Amino acid sequence: MSVTIGELARALDAQAWGDLSLPVIGAAEPSGAGPVGADGGVIALAMAPKYAETLQPGCMAILAEGMDPQDYGLKAAIFAPRPRLVMAGLTRAFDPGPDIAPGIHPTAVIADSAEIGEGGAIGPFVVIGEDVRIGPGARIGAHVSIGRGSRLGADALIHPGARIAHGVTAGDRLIVQPGASVGGDGFSFVTPEESGIEEIRRTLGSREGIKQQHWTRIHSLGGVEIGDDVEIGANATIDRGTIRATRIGSGTKIDSLVQIGHNVVIGEDCLLCGLVGVAGSSKIGNRVVLAGQVGVSDNIEIGDDVIAGGASKIFTRVPAGRVILGHPAVKMETQMEIQKATRRLPRLASQVAKLQETVTRLLEKG
Missing domain, CATH: 1.20.5 (Single alpha-helices involved in coiled-coils or other helix-helix interfaces)
Structure with a gap:
């Protein structure tokens, strides 16, 4: 793919400087961007003076507003009013995505009752169950499985090795990274008599007598409901609900190795970073940010716009708009x-x- 500096600047809604006809064929860190050749070159991401120190004369770069491209001997530059937002647009423009050939691979196993929307690309060894509905423009990578009765909206991108169980409903533009699992059974068990866990919750730690106990599974009859524009990271897991569905709101982004328990409700435009764990039946509001390794106890509520710092452990209700940190989080x-x-x-x-x-x-x- 190749675009000119001028075209790229217009696409990013940013100002440009220098020779706007120069072709851009990719992006690189400042030290990896050499002088522009006859066929163009890569553009350096040098959006702060400290990053621009390693720029080579004759190259192209994205600079922060206020930086002077002539100071670095550049041939062309794009100015970023909000550098990371420009970076998002630039990386989107040059990302080819996974290599999934159009059409249905001959090794894919697709139930007769399944429906694949127009323009779908189904990779090798994909398994799609009975009554599955997949919207138009979907790309399903190798070794993906999609269980009975699940529904995926338009333009889904399911990376290789992901697992989507039965009874999962997702909106448009879902992205699931490799190895993620959506719709597995919840971790829900009960003992015939009061368990040790129930006892210490009642007594706040004292034990009246320790007895043998055997766990009986509570089966998960609910599904998983996912909104539009949701992304699920590699090896993340989202458990299905016990009776009602586990829900993920539109625009929410879930990082790798996140665990979301059964019956959890997560609002819109949330950000759950790596190794976050949300225990069963908790409710998380809109635009909540949980930094890496945050833990959320079961059956609690976190209000809208809460931000929890890394490794915080949340054991009680958090009011809307609060910024919290620590173990326990305060x-x-x-x-x-x-x-x-x-x-x-x-x-x-x-x-x-x-x-x-x-x-x-x-x-x-x-």
């Missing part, structure tokens, strides 16, 4: 004060020891 400013106080503890312990020595000497003299 307001970020409170957690910062706790951390400051913790760092002062050794000095405080030393001061207390000296005071004890002083008091002891005074008592001995008295």
